[in-house]
Amino acid sequence: MKNSILKLYVILIAFSLVTFSCADLDVINENAPDATRALANPSDVKALAGGSFRTWHNAIQEYDGLALAMGVMADHFTCSWGNQAMRDMSWEPRINSFNNSLTYSYFGALRFQWQESYSCISSANLALQRLNNGMNFGTDGDENDLVEAFCYLASGVSHGYLGLVFDQANVIAWDADIAGLELMPWSDVIDASLVLLDKAIQICNTSSFTVPLGWVAGQAMTNVELGQLASSYAARILAGSSRTKAHNDNIDWGRVLNYAQDGLTSDFAPELGDAYDWYDMYFIYARYSGWGRTDMRVMNAMNHAYPSRWPSDNVSWNTIDGLDPGPANPADDNRITTDFQYLSSNAFPPDRGYYHYSHYRFRRYDYVTTNTWYGNQPKPSFLAWEVKLLEAEALLRTTGNSTGALAILNDPAGPRKTRGLCADITETDVATVLRYILDEKDIECHLTGAGISFFDMRRTDRLQPSTLLHFPVPATELEISGLPHYTIIAVPDGVNGSAGDWTGWDN
Template sequence: MRNHSYLRFLGAAALLAAGACADLDVTNPNQPDIKRALGSGEDVKNIAISTMNSWYLAQTHYEPWTMLSTTADMGTSNFGNFGMRFNNLEPRAEYVNNSAGGDRMVTERPWNGYYGTLGAANDVLIAIANGVEVPNGETAKYKALAAFAQAASLSDLSLIFDQAFVVDETTTGTTPEFKGYKDVAANALAKWDALITSLNGTNYTWEPTVLPLSAGALNSSILQRLSNTMAARLLAYTPRSAADNATVNWAKVVSYAEKGITGTSGTPIDINVVGDDCNNWCSLFVYYNNEPSWMRVDMRLINLMDPNSPAKYTGTMPPKGSSPDARLESDFQYHGTVIGDPARGIYMQSPYSHKRYRFHARTSPTSGEGPAPLILGAENDLLWAEGLIQSNGDLAKAAALINKTRVGRGNLAPATAADGKAGLLAKLYYERQVELFNTSGVELWDGRRTDRVQAGTVRHLPVPAKELEILRLPIYTFGGVGKPDRNISESFNVALNQALEVARQDNAAMRSRLRAATSQGFLR
C-alpha cells in the first residue's frame, strides 16, 4: 500500500521518518493509510473543521509575532520572553538559531503550527480524493475549509521563512525539497485562486464554532472574500525589500482586494474572532501586546504621530504627547513610567502602551474574550489603495480608501489625489502602522518591503535549527549588522541541497534493509 499519513506532521522533518516506510508493501497497524484513518465522512468533516482552529492559533500566537513586532520597532520590550529582548538589541544582532536556545520557539512555533495545520488539511483532501464523502452531500463544503487552511498555511510559511517545503494532497512518498519563499508564495497563490473559483455559486453556511466571527457565521461569501484579501496580502507582503516591492503585480493586488472583505462583493466587515477565555479561541498576540506590564509601544511609532515626542527613550521621561491624530488618545495610553531592566537597554523602554484591544489583554477582567482582530477591513482597504497607487490607477479612489480610517478614526486632514503618488504612499504607510498595529502581525512585513527597518534587521526567519538537525542539514541564520539579513550564498544553497540528498539516499538504504528484513521474516 502507499501510506500517506506522513502528510500530517508537527514538523516537516517527520517526512524523513515516514519516508522510511512510506513505499513499503508492509502492513503497519500503527500508521494506517488515510482511507482507514479518515474512513468516514464524519472524520473528514471533523478534521476539516479542526484545521480552521489550528491555523488561527498559529496565526495569532505570541511566537513569532511579538518578536517580529519588536524587531520592526513597533512594539518594544526587553523581557526575555517570546524572542523580544535579543531581537530588539541595537545595533541589531543575528537571530540565534539554536535548538537549545532561549529563542528557539520563535521559529519552531510557527513552523510546527503551520505544518501541523497543513498536514491535517492535506489528509482531508487526500481522503476526499480517495472517495470518502461527508454525509448529506456536504463534501465540497468541508473540502473548502481544508483548502483554505492549506492555502493560508503555505502563505504564512512563505511570509515568515526564507524557504519551506511545499507539500499538498498530491505529494508522493519521497522527501520534498526546500523551495525558496517566492516559490512557496506562488504555490499558495495558485491554491487561493483555486479556492476562490470553487466557491463561485455556492451558498454554504458553517456552524458558528468553525470560526466564531463577530460578523456572523462563516459562509461562502465571507470565506471567498477573506480568501481574496489573503491573496492580496500575500502578493503585497512577500517582497523583502523596496526593490522587490517595485516588481509586485499591483494590478493583481487590486483585483483581489476589490473583491475582498471591504470590496464590492458585500458589506464591509472586519475579520474579528470572538474569544472564549482562551479555551479554544483567543489571540495570544493581542493578549500580550495590549498588556502594559508585558509590552510597550516603541517611541518611533509615537514620534510618527507626534514629532515633538522623542523617537527613542533615553531615560528622561518625556511629557505626554499630543497629536492631530485622535488615535494617540483613543488607542494609546501614556503611563509616565516604564517597565523592564534599564541595564538591558534603556532604548527598549517606553512610557506608552497600546490600549485599543485592552479588553482582550492578559490582566483584563475579560481577558481572552470578545472580538479580537485577525484581519481588519482597513487592511483590505489599504491593500486596495496601495494597488491603485502603485499601478497608476485611480488616485481619488485610493485617497478615499485611505481616508476611511485616516479621517474616520484619526480625524486627520483628508488625503487627496493632489497628494500624488509619493504623498499618498506616505499617508498610506502611516495609516498601516497606526491603524493595523497589533492586529494581523504585518509590522515586519510592511517595514522590510519599504526598507524602513534598521540595518541588520532580519527580513525573514531561517528554518528552525531543530528541523535542520533532524534532517542533518547545516544550520544558518539571518540578522546582525554587516551580516546577511535575507540571503544565504549560492554555495550554501548547494551544500544544503547536497546534504538533503544524502539524507534521501540514507532513507533509500533504510527502506532497502527493511524490505530485506521483511522478506526474510525478521520483520513482521
C-alpha cells in the same frame, strides 16, 4: 534527504490526528485513537478539516511563535524582556542572529511556528485526500464544497506564512509526491500559497454554503465571506512577501488590487477564549501591563511633532524645549487618546537600553480581557480597513498617481476620519501618500494580524540595519531531513539582513 522529509511529514500527520482525536472524537481509548476508523467517518474528517484553520490562526497569533519577535524587530511595539527572543531581536544596533540551535533558550519559537504551520497543512491535506478519493460530506455530498474550500484556505494561508517568515520551506499539496519533496525558496512558497488560495476563492465563487460557527470562532460566514477572507489573505501575503523595496516595487500590484477589491467588507474577528478554543496571545502580551508598549515610532505617525525615538541617554529629547514631551497632543489624530494609554514611567531596566522605552501602551481592545486575562470576546485579526489600505497602495502603484489612494484615505466613512477625526491629506506626491498609507496601517491595524508591520517595514527597506529579513528552517527539521545546519547572520546585506532604516516625521 527525501526519505527524511517523508518521515517528517508522516510525523506531522500523526500529530494532527492525535490532536484532532483528543479534541474532537469520542473514542474508546483517548490516548491511542484508531486513525483508520477516524478517517473513515465523514463527520470526523469534516471536523479535522474544520479545525485546520484554527490550528494555524492560533499558532500565528501565539506567544509561543515568532509574532512577538517580529513585532519588536519592526519597532511596532517595544519590550526589553527576554521572552520569545524579544530582547535578542531588538538590540540597537541589531547585533544578534537568531540562534538556530536546540541550546538556544528561545529556539522553541522557531520550531513552534514551523511545526504548527505544517500541522494545519497535514490536517487540510488529509481531508482533501478523502474528498478526492470519493468521500462525501453532508447529505449526498452537499457539504463537499465547504470542506474543499476551507481546506484550500487553511493550506494556502499556512504556506503563505511559511513563505513570509522563513527563507525556505516545503510546499506540500494534498496530492504531492512526498518522496520527492525539496525545500523551496520563499518566493516559490508564496507562489504556491496563492495557487491554493485561488482554488479556495474559485470554489467559494461558484458554490453556496454556510461555514459552521465553530470553524471561524462564532462568526456568521457563508461562501461569500469565506471567499472574501481568502482574497484578503492573498492580498496580504503577496503584498507583504518582498524582502526588499526593489523587489516590492516589481511585484504584480494589479493582482494585489484584484484580491483587495474582492476582499473583506467587514472585520474578521474571532471570538477568543474557551468557547471555541481560539486565542491571540501575541496581542495579549504585546500590550499587557508590565509587558509590551507601543513603539514611539507609531506615536510619531499620529503626531508628527512627537519624538519618534526615546533618547539614548534618557535626557536629550529632540523637543523644542529639550524636555520629555509628556502626553502627545491628539489634535491631529484622536486615536492617540481612544486607542492608546499614556504612562508616565517605564518598567524596563535602563541597562537594556533606553530605546526600549515608550510612554504609551495599546488599549483599544482592552474590553476583550475584561472578564479573563486571555480574552473571551471577538478580537479582530484582519480588519476590512487593512484590505482597503492594500487597495489604496495597489491603486497608487498601478496608476502612478495618488487620486484613488487619497479617496480611500480621506473617505468620510473610513476610520481615519470617523475615529481619528483626521484632516484630509492634501499632499499628492506618491512617496508621501505611500507613507501615509503605511502609517495608517500601523495605527489602525495595530496588534491585529501578527507580522503585518514587520512585513511592511521589510518590503520598504525600513527595518533597522541588520534586522533579519526572515528566519532559517529550524535546526530540528534540518537534522531530520539530513540537511546542513545554518543560521542566518545579522548583517546589512539586503539579502538576509536589512540594508535600510526608518526615519520618523521628526527627523
